[in-house]
Amino acid sequence: MIEELGTKVRELLESETVECVIGYEVGPTGRVRPAFIHEPDEVGRLVFNTRCDHNLVTYLNRRNKPRKKGEEVPTTGILVKPCDARSLQVLLNENQVQRDKVYIIGVACPGMQNADGTLEARCARCSQRVPLLYDALFGTPPEVSDIADTYTDVEDMEALPREDRLAYWLGELDRCIRCYACRQACPGCFCDVCESERDDSLWIGISDAIPEKAFFHITRAFHLAGRCGECNACEMVCPMGIPLSLLNRKIVKEIEQTMGGYHAGVSEEPTPLITKLTGEEAINEIH
Amino acid sequence: MRFIDTQTLRDWLDALARQVTLIAPAPSNIGEAPGLVNPPAAGMYALYQPVGSADEIAWDFQRTAMSAREFLFPKTETLFTIETDASGKTTLHEPKVEQPQVIFGIRPCDARGMRVLDAIMLEQEPADAYYAQRRRNTTLVGLSCPEMWENCFCTSVGGAPNSSEDVDILLTQVEDGYAVQIVTEKGEKLAQGIQLQEVEGLALPEPKLNETFEMPTEQTWLDSFNDVYWDRVGERCLGCRACVYVCPTCRCFDVRDEKVVHPDGSGITRRVRSWDSCQGVNYRTVAGGANPRANPDQRSRNRFYCKFYYVPTDYDVPFGCVGCGRCIAVCPVNIDISEVLHDLAQRGKA
Amino acid sequence: MSKSSSNAIEGFEPKIVAFLCNWCSYAAADSAGVARIPSPPNVLPVRVMCSARVSAELILKAFMSGADGVIVLGCHIGDCHYDSGNHRTVKRIPLLRNLLIYMGVEPDRLRLRWVSAAESPQFAQVTTEFVKDVRPLGPLSAPLRMEGGAP
Numbered sequence: 180m181i182e183e184l185g186t187k188v189r190e191l192l193e194s195e196t197v198e199c200v201i202g203y204e205v206g207p208t209g210r211v212r213p214a215f216i217h218e219p220d221e222v223g224r225l226v227f228n229t230r231c232d233h234n235l236v237t238y239l240n241r242r243n244k245p246r247k248k249g250e251e252v253p254t255t256g257i258l259v260k261p262c263d264a265r266s267l268q269v270l271l272n273e274n275q276v277q278r279d280k281v282y283i284i285g286v287a288c289p290g291m292q293n294a295d296g297t298l299e300a301r302c303a304r305c306s307q308r309v310p311l312l313y314d315a316l317f318g319t320p321p322e323v324s325d326i327a328d329t330y331t332d333v334e335d336m337e338a339l340p341r342e343d344r345l346a347y348w349l350g351e352l353d354r355c356i357r358c359y360a361c362r363q364a365c366p367g368c369f370c371d372v373c374e375s376e377r378d379d380s381l382w383i384g385i386s387d388a389i390p391e392k393a394f395f396h397i398t399r400a401f402h403l404a405g406r407c408g409e410c411n412a413c414e415m416v417c418p419m420g421i422p423l424s425l426l427n428r429k430i431v432k433e434i435e436q437t438m439g440g441y442h443a444g445v446s447e448e449p450t451p452l453i454t455k456l457t458g459e460e461a462i463n464e465i466h
Numbered sequence: 467m468r469f470i471d472t473q474t475l476r477d478w479l480d481a482l483a484r485q486v487t488l489i490a491p492a493p494s495n496i497g498e499a500p501g502l503v504n505p506p507a508a509g510m511y512a513l514y515q516p517v518g519s520a521d522e523i524a525w526d527f528q529r530t531a532m533s534a535r536e537f538l539f540p541k542t543e544t545l546f547t548i549e550t551d552a553s554g555k556t557t558l559h560e561p562k563v564e565q566p567q568v569i570f571g572i573r574p575c576d577a578r579g580m581r582v583l584d585a586i587m588l589e590q591e592p593a594d595a596y597y598a599q600r601r602r603n604t605t606l607v608g609l610s611c612p613e614m615w616e617n618c619f620c621t622s623v624g625g626a627p628n629s630s631e632d633v634d635i636l637l638t639q640v641e642d643g644y645a646v647q648i649v650t651e652k653g654e655k656l657a658q659g660i661q662l663q664e665v666e667g668l669a670l671p672e673p674k675l676n677e678t679f680e681m682p683t684e685q686t687w688l689d690s691f692n693d694v695y696w697d698r699v700g701e702r703c704l705g706c707r708a709c710v711y712v713c714p715t716c717r718c719f720d721v722r723d724e725k726v727v728h729p730d731g732s733g734i735t736r737r738v739r740s741w742d743s744c745q746g747v748n749y750r751t752v753a754g755g756a757n758p759r760a761n762p763d764q765r766s767r768n769r770f771y772c773k774f775y776y777v778p779t780d781y782d783v784p785f786g787c788v789g790c791g792r793c794i795a796v797c798p799v800n801i802d803i804s805e806v807l808h809d810l811a812q813r814g815k816a
Numbered sequence: 817m818s819k820s821s822s823n824a825i826e827g828f829e830p831k832i833v834a835f836l837c838n839w840c841s842y843a844a845a846d847s848a849g850v851a852r853i854p855s856p857p858n859v860l861p862v863r864v865m866c867s868a869r870v871s872a873e874l875i876l877k878a879f880m881s882g883a884d885g886v887i888v889l890g891c892h893i894g895d896c897h898y899d900s901g902n903h904r905t906v907k908r909i910p911l912l913r914n915l916l917i918y919m920g921v922e923p924d925r926l927r928l929r930w931v932s933a934a935e936s937p938q939f940a941q942v943t944t945e946f947v948k949d950v951r952p953l954g955p956l957s958a959p960l961r962m963e964g965g966a967p
Binding site: 206207211215233237241246358359360372380385387415416419420 | 494495496531532541542698701702704705706707708710711712720722724738739740741742743746748761762796798799800802805
Binding site: 336337341342344345346347348349352374382383388389390391393394397398400401402404426429430433434437438451452453455456459 | 872873876877880893900903904906907908910911912914915916917918919920921922958959960961962963
């Protein structure tokens with residue numbers, strides 16, 4: 180598969196269809212990392228294996244403007260797994276990326292693995308192994324049964340008594356260092372100036388007080404409501420190991436169960452939080 | 467050679483924790499998040515924290531996930547507060563930090579990090595008074611590393627896993643206890659409370675070393691500033707800042723005045739400083755909106771130049787980096803400072 | 817760290833921030849005042865043009881700044897002055913509330929109700945009931961309350 184992929188990438192670069200292709204490579208110490216291929220002769224760097232967990236779509240957020248004034252927006256080739264393609268669909272829906280400025284190289288995904296060889300939790304509950312969006316597709320889709328997400332991780336947390344939930348989240352928030360790695364890795368977070376980082380401290384200041392960190396995490400999860408593709412990049416990059424998927428998936432579950440089974444990034448329908456759904460006219464009682 | 471057995475050490479630490487703030491590596495549940503991109507090895511989860519007894523210490527730790535600099539330079543610090551009462555009268559409060567603290571179990575690289583911070587914070591006038599207060603009240607009891615671990619490269623930047631240069635007391639683990647080297651007067655003073663034995667012919671174990679690599683010359687740094695290499699390093703940088711927050715020598719901060727006004731007109735204004743990072747997109751944005759480091763390659767480049775060119779040029783330390791390797795471990799996109807140094811050294815030779 | 821209802825502080829009166837939409841609930845509050853219908857004094861009204869304007873940030877900032885309870889009052893479905901603003905509200909506020917509950921905040925601290933301009937007795941009743949439900953919870957503490965007030 181990698182040979183065909185390499186040939187395609189070489190062709191895209193040589194024909195100047197794209198200015199650069201974003202994929203994965205293996206670094207000198209053996210770690211998989213994002214690779215930006217600018218020259219056709221560099222295509223040998225590209226790999227695709229079960230440690231390619233990064234969501235590369237986040238890089239498109241900084242390639243949707245010309246580098247210098249007066250220049251054209253560059254066209255970028257990008258490798259997407261099915262979950263990444265969902266994030267990309269969200270960006271296309273929101274006009275953050277123009278469809279004709281991105282060449283989507285879809286890869287059928289066998290599921291990503293943790294460092295110890297076990298299947299990642301998010302992949303264990305994924306039945307969508309082919310991206311819904313692509314210009315070219317590589318790889319053979321694996322045989323996978325139709326798995327429905329049962330949200331057991333979220334339900335386990337919901338089942339705890341209130342004091343235990345509070346203690347758990349206070350512990351996690353305490354460890355947070357407000358580095359914003361989660362926000363930077365997320366394709367859905369593309370604001371030029373984040374509300375949590377305003378110079379005028381309009382919402383929160385700069386301290387590491389728990390209430391300020393709680394504001395950041397709750398607001399970020401809320402801003403991603405109906406837009407989160409569950410790629411798990413936020414959790415994967417956190418240097419303090421905070422289980423952010425537990426927050427985002429709570430919202431994903433709520434939206435699926437109360438807003439007509441909606442999932443982000445599977446169609447051109449935007450998040451139900453900004454639209455009027457049929458059937459809402461009947462709502463007059465709230466909890 | 468002076469020696470302390472394990473139980474005596476633990477008893478001494480228990481007693482010490484009652485007299486001063488005792489900070490030591492303690493277990494954390496960092497490793498429990500499923501599926502980290504580059505999960506730390508089992509010995510790398512501990513965090514330096516205040517502990518109440520020797521039992522709370524993570525004795526099997528290798529390297530802590532964060533450095534100890536937050537105890538000299540806190541993540542958030544109130545520089546002063548101004549209280550205004552309802553009549554408009556103002557009172558200024560400056561916090562005094564007098565509580566003595568002992569950082570136990572500090573690795574030689576982290577202690578070297580404190581020496582770098584000392585140079586940056588104290589060498590030039592005006593010295594950072596907040597840092598100075600805490601530094602005066604801090605004694606460092608170091609713990610030699612039995613070996614250099616993955617990502618460690620202290621020996622390439624003038625350090626060593628068993629170096630006693632930057633601590634007040636250095637302990638090296640031997641059979642049944644620790645060899646004790648008292649290095650400074652502060653260490654001598656602290657050691658007065660400990661029962662130490664004299665042991666003839668106690669041999670200190672040689673730590674297992676990683677390969678030392680050649681560092682780029684000053685001229686190479688000067689010549690490489692506009693090299694397209696920095697584009698290649700920076701383009702995958704997410705701007706996540708994790709590298710800065712775990713670093714023992716990073717010292718950039720942001721300052722804000724935060725004011726709370728009560729309905730009766732009284733209020734309190736706090737001048738607060740918090741850690742900041744040159745890797746953040748808007749770090750260098752100035753009034754008017756211009757940003758001289760708008761591109762990720764410029765920001766990545768700045769980090770390396772700061773550590774290896776600006777700090778050594780401006781202050782009396784050979785390097786601004788101590789080779790602890792935390793930034794390598796934590797970077798989700800594998801921007802590896804040792805790889806950059808190696809690449810640059812090669813460029814210098816070409 | 818946690819407050820259960822049996823921990824109520826003697827003499828504690830909760831501070832409530834009420835986000836009222838200009839066309840319905842704010843008008844109701846106004847009429848309630850004119851008609852001298854008793855409403856709890858704990859309520860600090862904040863007028864917004866539509867309940868859909870009430871974002872998560874506003875509610876969280878209210879909690880951080882000293883509110884022990886936040887209530888959002890909007891128009892009935894079908895009556896929104898802007899046609900369907902309240903359709904967004906009815907999805908967003910319960911979602912935020914469930915997220916806050918998930919993180920350990922008491923369920924009764926955030927509430928959404930519809931109160932139309934003609935329903936001034938209901939305004940008084942809804943706010944009185946809310947204060948009654950928040951009072952036993954005591955002041956809001958972790959994870960949102962800032963010591964010494966939010967800047």
